[in-house]
Amino acid sequence: MKHYAGFDVSVKETSVCIVDERGKICVERKVVSHPEDLVALLNDPQWRLERVGLEAGPLSQWLFEGLAKARLPVICIETRHTKAFLQAQPNKSDRNDARGIAQMMRVNLFRPVHVKTLASQKRRALMTARMLLKGKAIAIENDIRGLLRNFGLKVGIVGAVKFEERIYELIEGMPELAEILGSLLVARRKLREEFAKLDRKVRDAAGSDPVCQRLMTVPGVGPIVALAYTSTIDVPARFRNSRAVGAVLGLTPVLNQSGESRRIGRISLCGDAMLRQLLYEAAQVLLTRVAKWSWLKAWAMNVAKRRGAKKAVVALARRLAVILHRIWSDGSEFRWTRNSSTATA
Structure with a gap:
């Protein structure tokens, strides 16, 4: 019989719940928040673990690495999605949260999160x-x-x-x-x-870093932005396309649609705040300080004429995120004109 485990992690102790494929609770226990203690509990031969759920948080990277080294099927899950699922429970406690995460693993209702190298x-x-x-x-x-x-x-x-x-x-x-x-x-x-x-x-x-050197060929992007981008994105292949990066960094508008009503609001501001701020600053530098003309600056200036300077900076920051991902993925450098023989970004 298959088993599924859920962790509710705190600084000192972690609530652990293991359920079988029918949803029956097999064991509930509190364990010291350390990879070795968690591995010792899960490595019991009676458990045939299919998935182990770990909510993203301050200790998640450390615990995930320890569990992954022990070859356990650990999955780091998205915090907001987990919170929405657990709100269905009338009483909130560490024990109930661990139960809820275990059930999420059982019914395969979760959103995985990438754990950085x-x-x-x-x-x-x-x-x-x-x-x-x-x-x-x-x-x-x-x-x-x-x-x-x-x-x-x-x-x-x-x-x-x-x-x-x-x-x-x-x-x-x-x-x-x-x-x-x-x-x-x-x-x-x-x-x-x-x-x-x-x-x-x-x-x-x-x-x-060769990757950062290529990213710095983009006007407005310096070593700070380049290193922050590589450390945040980590593995470019985890995105199905370059356009998805803007949404992950919270640089795309929020859509609220219901019936005949369709309202597009401000950018979502989800994701990494540090990188989003640095990309915004890079966009401002490109628009105001970079003297050399490029197709990217011309595009941003046209947006500024139509929509205003503030929206142009946000749109340029989103496009910079997409371009940097494309450069990283295909090994090219930024081209200043669209007719250049250099690989496109």
Whole structure:
């Protein structure tokens, strides 16, 4: 008889439910959230496991890798789809969620999620740490500006390099204020130094990767966008076509249709927020800073004339996602004119 398992994972413990092909519960147990403990439970000879369901979450990649190495038929399932299925249950608990996921596996009613490779996970961690340090440094700079405004001191427009010099210039002759802001400036300086280290690592990683080098032939796409794209997409073959990437990244409009009513709303904003933001910034750079003309910029300018600049940037970001996937898939480079002999993107 076939068996199906469902996991409801928390930080300390995981609720496990195993059901047979008729839906009868065979075992329910709480296990330490560690791959070895879960494998020890599932490797019992009495279980003929057909599918093991694991909801996507903070620990899912680690647990998925451990279960996959033990050659268990583990599947990582989509969170929103799982939530909608489990809402049919009147009472929510870890035990009931594990039961629900096990039943989803039994009736084959789930949506699988791609689990990234270890290399992409490391690159993603590097990108996240870089962005985190940058955000904290900017937050401290904004707080310093706010504190100085209380005393009628305005920092004005100044770059990151000369920010500290400008602050000391404003608080000259104010020893008490200098002592307070000095601590913030030291923390800000340390954050900027560590950010610069990670930024160099990102640029070095993108510069040494052949795929990133080809992606950077697209105007507006630099090493940050290229590395974020490869670490997020991970395996380009998992998309049936390049156009599907825009929808996965939340860059396609939401359709609400019922009867004779058909309403197209804003973009869905689902998927990876970091990559979506970086593609949006790349689209802005292409429209406003890239001087060299290309068919892609001409297309975006025509969209801006018809629909406005904001919608043009979103449309260009979606098209950049599609073009980058095509370049990655067919091994080509970006062509600046449609009549170029270079492979199309």
